[in-house]
Amino acid sequence: MGRGSLPVLAAGPPLQLQRSWTIAMLRVERLTKIFENSTDQIAGGIREAEFELAPGTFFTMLGPSGCGKTTTLRCIAGLETPDAGVISVDGRALFDGERKLNVPVEQRAVGMVFQSYAIWPHMTVAENVAFPLTVMKHRRYSKAEIGAAVAKALAVVDLDGFEERPAPRLSGGQQQRVALARAIVHEPRLLLLDEPLSNLDAQLRDEMRSELKRLQSKIGITTVYVTHDQSEALALSDQIAVIDHGRIRQLGTPEDIYFRPANPFVARFVGATNLLAGRLVGAANGRGDVEVLGRHTIKCLVPSVIADPASVSVSIRPESIRLVPRAGAASPSGDNRIPGKIAGVTFLGATRRVDVASDGVTLQVTAAADHPLPADGEVDLLFAPERTVALPGKVS
Ligand SMILES: Nc1ncnc2c1ncn2[C@@H]1O[C@H](COP(=O)(O)OP(=O)(O)OP(=O)(O)O)[C@@H](O)[C@H]1O
Ligand SMILES: [Mg+2]
Structure with a gap:
């Protein structure tokens, strides 16, 4: 089903920068998106994915390359139109296949860091972080509002005062943090992170991992994180979905997944x-x-x-x-x-x-x-x- 064939549901009033962070509940039901034309043996995508995240949950989709992690994330963001299923935030549908509802990406109030988290090299840190606010169609922000929002986002990622620094003059870890600041500058209800640490070397990845966890608990934002790195998933998550060939094979806490694997x-x-x-x-x-x-x-x-x-x-x-x-055969300890x-x-x-x-x-x-x-x-x-x-x- 093409994106254009679904009528658009208005998502309500645009977000106000002044409001405090909303901690949202995310519910995904029977989410299916299949690419029949994929080159894999089994058509790629995601099949019948189901999960419900309590507000503030750090949720990780973990699985091998090509299992459908990015597809699921893109469906939640509104960048991909699912074949079927329901995606809702705080009880309001962002997508509903049967009711033919599809809220456009810019009205979903999600922040996303992509798999290759490009920040723009020809811009300063402030221009990079401000970018989502400058392209919003439904609201124009004043210079002062943008300045305040950028400063707040940079403070969250501990880059206060970096506004005027040209993007190329940043370390890998700092660029990563700019990408995060850009994802949260409009105070989204959901943070979607697609392997945000994969571009970093091993040591920096470890540091950023703790940083990310700290940041997420600081703002309490409901987060969907994608990785194929099991130690990252175990270290960061409240809940993990292990995915294989487009299917969730187990959903549980890191301890469940590690000590009580289902298959x-x-x-x-x-x-x-x-x-x-x-x-x-x-x-x-x-x-x-x-x-x-x-x-x-x-x-x-x-x-x-x-x-x-x-x-x-x-x-x-x-x-x-x-x-x-x-x-002998028996063990006294049981x-x-x-x-x-x-x-x-x-x-x-x-x-x-x-x-x-x-x-x-x-x-x-x-x-x-x-x-x-x-x-x-x-x-x-x-x-x-x-x-x-x-x-x-x-x-x-
Ligand atoms: N636009 C598309 N057209 C055709 N097939 C696609 C498309 N997007 C994804 N696929 C296929 O769907 C499957 C899942 O892709 P997806 O990008 O979700 O995997 P992933 O789990 O994020 O993998 P990775 O860890 O490598 O990023 C793959 O088999 C991929 O080839
Ligand atoms: Mg991917």
């Missing part, structure tokens, strides 16, 4: 993990027993619905496993215990990565650099049932 895709995409194929022997109240490696029954969490008990994967994080000298033999050790500084072979499978274990390892390599792997998760589907 093998999420377990593998977020953090390193060991996945063992297994068979569900029994489950009740979110816990159960799974037979792995053909002969060991281990206790684990069973947070997801498992349709086929014969086709199960068990996820155990490398740092959740402890290596101890070989002993931890799972399976035997193995050390197949390789890699020194990583603070930790060592230990590869342990067990019944033809190699498991990765993260051990402290000074953790004693037996000379003959015969060990038991100990891991708590709370850190062992059964997932639907067998690992390939």
Whole structure:
């Protein structure tokens, strides 16, 4: 459906710079936008995305390249017309496929930093930041109003006094902050950030990550953030949606996603993990027993619905496993215990990565650099049932 075919819904009175920040609720229902002409095997885009963000939420869409993150963000911004679904802010529809409502981008009150956050090199910092105000069709701002708004936005990103600096004479991190100031100068209800740190080197990215979190909590703005970097997502977010091939595969807090992944895709995409194929022997109240490696029954969490008990994967994080000298079968602490033999050790500084072979499978274990390892390599792997998760589907 082309953009022109939907009548435009007026979004109400234009925003006033004087008003205080509004902290908005964002609701996305059955959002679908598919590019049939995409060159991928499966037509690209986003399918049936659903989420609701409480005011002030820092929400991250995390997923591999081409999974549909930017498409979703562009639909929220109004830069892309969805095929179907509803997008609403504070209960007012910005887009509704069935009711044929589509509020134009300039009336959506969103601030956006794009994937390649160009700031204009021929302009000063102030001109860059003021730009969204100078192109607004429905309201003309006086010079004084623009000056005040620019100063306020620059103060939020700690660039007070940088107004007259030419854009090329800024560091990467400062340019990033100018892009953020430009996104918030009109006091939007939503902040949409598409991989805003991807242009920065690793150290600066770390610094800007903390900065961004601080800024977001300072102004409390509801934020939709896009990244394919899992550590960024875990560090910043209140809620994360993990997306694969246009579908949300799991929605939850960083702890949910990391410790209670819903499927093998999420377990593998977020953090390193060991996945063992297994068979569900029994489950009740979110816990159960799974037979792995053909002969060991281990206790684990069973947070997801498992349709086929014969086709199960068990996820155990490398740092959740402890290596101890070989002993009897049972563990007094109630931890799972399976035997193995050390197949390789890699020194990583603070930790060592230990590869342990067990019944033809190699498991990765993260051990402290000074953790004693037996000379003959015969060990038991100990891991708590709370850190062992059964997932639907067998690992390939
Ligand atoms: N205008 C378009 N025409 C055709 N296909 C498109 C268009 N825009 C996006 N796609 C396809 O839709 C899919 C999702 O693209 P999108 O840009 O949303 O991915 P992404 O998750 O942001 O990826 P990245 O991490 O690489 O930025 C891709 O397969 C892409 O090729
Ligand atoms: Mg993208």
